[in-house]
Amino acid sequence: EIVEAVARAFGQGPLAGRRVLVTSGPTHEPIDPVRYIANRSSGAQGTALGRALAELGAEVVFVTGPADVPPPPGVEVVRVRTAAEMREAVHAALPVEAAVFAAAVADWRVAEASASKIKKTGELPVLRMAENPDILAEIAGLGADRPGLVVGFAAETDEVEAHAAAKRARKGCDWILANDVSEGTGIMGGTENEVLFITEGGTERWPRMAKETVARRLAARIAEALQEG
Amino acid sequence: EIVEAVARAFGQGPLAGRRVLVTSGPTHEPIDPVRYIANRSSGAQGTALGRALAELGAEVVFVTGPADVPPPPGVEVVRVRTAAEMREAVHAALPVEAAVFAAAVADWRVAEASASKIKKTGELPVLRMAENPDILAEIAGLGADRPGLVVGFAAETDEVEAHAAAKRARKGCDWILANDVSEGTGIMGGTENEVLFITEGGTERWPRMAKETVARRLAARIAEALQEG
Numbered sequence: 001e002i003v004e005a006v007a008r009a010f011g012q013g014p015l016a017g018r019r020v021l022v023t024s025g026p027t028h029e030p031i032d033p034v035r036y037i038a039n040r041s042s043g044a045q046g047t048a049l050g051r052a053l054a055e056l057g058a059e060v061v062f063v064t065g066p067a068d069v070p071p072p073p074g075v076e077v078v079r080v081r082t083a084a085e086m087r088e089a090v091h092a093a094l095p096v097e098a099a100v101f102a103a104a105v106a107d108w109r110v111a112e113a114s115a116s117k118i119k120k121t122g123e124l125p126v127l128r129m130a131e132n133p134d135i136l137a138e139i140a141g142l143g144a145d146r147p148g149l150v151v152g153f154a155a156e157t158d159e160v161e162a163h164a165a166a167k168r169a170r171k172g173c174d175w176i177l178a179n180d181v182s183e184g185t186g187i188m189g190g191t192e193n194e195v196l197f198i199t200e201g202g203t204e205r206w207p208r209m210a211k212e213t214v215a216r217r218l219a220a221r222i223a224e225a226l227q228e229g
Numbered sequence: 230e231i232v233e234a235v236a237r238a239f240g241q242g243p244l245a246g247r248r249v250l251v252t253s254g255p256t257h258e259p260i261d262p263v264r265y266i267a268n269r270s271s272g273a274q275g276t277a278l279g280r281a282l283a284e285l286g287a288e289v290v291f292v293t294g295p296a297d298v299p300p301p302p303g304v305e306v307v308r309v310r311t312a313a314e315m316r317e318a319v320h321a322a323l324p325v326e327a328a329v330f331a332a333a334v335a336d337w338r339v340a341e342a343s344a345s346k347i348k349k350t351g352e353l354p355v356l357r358m359a360e361n362p363d364i365l366a367e368i369a370g371l372g373a374d375r376p377g378l379v380v381g382f383a384a385e386t387d388e389v390e391a392h393a394a395a396k397r398a399r400k401g402c403d404w405i406l407a408n409d410v411s412e413g414t415g416i417m418g419g420t421e422n423e424v425l426f427i428t429e430g431g432t433e434r435w436p437r438m439a440k441e442t443v444a445r446r447l448a449a450r451i452a453e454a455l456q457e458g
Contacts, residue, residue: 032414033386038267107349117386120336127356157262157346183262
């Protein structure tokens with residue numbers, strides 16, 4: 001790691017001079033001033049990825065929701081809370097050469113969040129949802145500003161490969177890392193990951209390994225792709 | 230603190246030999262395997278209170294939801310996630326001489342949580358709520374097993390004193406500590422608290438102070454009440 005830090009300081013490493021965006025963590029969508037909708041993303045995979053990319057010399061913009069783990073060293077940290085804030089931060093970070101969307105962005109927000117704490121009056125609240133911006137599809141669909149490489153994540157609980165491959169096509173991103181986040185797998189909130197790496201060329205099944213190892217493997221693939229491109 | 234630890238080890242302190250229950254932190258109510266409803270309670274006030282009671286010699290059962298801060302030393306920790314789990318843990322901890330309900334228990338859970346991750350199909354989900362057990366009212370309403378002293382918290386965003394006094398009467402608890410958790414106050418998730426201490430005798434307005442100071446003041450009042458009782 002010292003060697004990498006030195007290499008980075010001297011502008012070395014295969015990603016030296018490359019600006020890369022990573023999103024990480026969950027988003028929180030307010031219901032009222034004290035309640036919100038969250039998800040079990042800890043930010044561990046995104047954080048490991050930010051670190052791995054920085055270690056290869058990249059200039060990393062790290063846009064993070066309220067994660068359980070602290071952001072990695074050596075990156076530019078942008079903290080956000082909601083999907084709408086994350087979208088804004090992502091657009092502000094452009095242009096970048098590669099963008100990896102590891103955040104578990106809420107698909108929906110509460111359509112009408114309450115400005116004061118909802119009282120327990122006996123009447124049960126019904127929360128109607130509104131669709132959040134689809135940041136991955138939006139960035140993958142950009143014209144001139146589109147990053148050369150757009151990578152998404154797919155957290156599934158069933159038919160992982162089919163759902164993830166469909167997601168890759170639908171979003172227009174280049175690669176998808178898909179995983180099974182069913183409670184029994186211990187992946188969401190845990191230290192290990194087991195991913196399918198899905199590209200235009202097909203699917204690679206990576207064995208279960210530490211999130212740091214997944215991150216380094218993905219960072220190396222990103223470095224290869226940017227060097228070829 | 231060393232003196233207190235020694236005193237405790239020798240079974241001293243005004244609460245020596247007294248069994249006290251403290252609940253702390255938020256609860257998380259599942260929407261599906263990855264999404265849940267949460268609230269902005271950090272567990273800081275409940276944790277400070279558990280510590281303060283232990284420092285006075287109490288045998289503390291500390292029932293905590295998924296808090297941001299680690300539980301205090303010297304207490305028996307019971308970790309739970311949902312309101313239903315917290316209720317079960319509280320009943321299992323009885324009998325106790327005093328019970329302080331500092332947890333921000335969700336008033337509602339999702340009526341029909343989904344066993345698999347809800348897909349983004351274009352149709353917007355509508356979350357119907359079901360009422361959670363009212364743990365404070367339940368324990369305050371017990372007969373023979375009722376703790377001699379039952380203390381609740383009221384997190385309000387408007388008309389704090391009126392809402393909290395009404396809550397004290399409605400729940401049947403002895404004391405209420407009420408605070409204003411509007412975002413502007415920085416209390417929920419912050420390090421300071423500003424409470425109204427509401428008893429049968431009336432309302433004391435405590436100045437804004439560190440959550441540790443609120444905890445020590447409340448612990449001292451609990452010690453007085455148990456010694457008188």
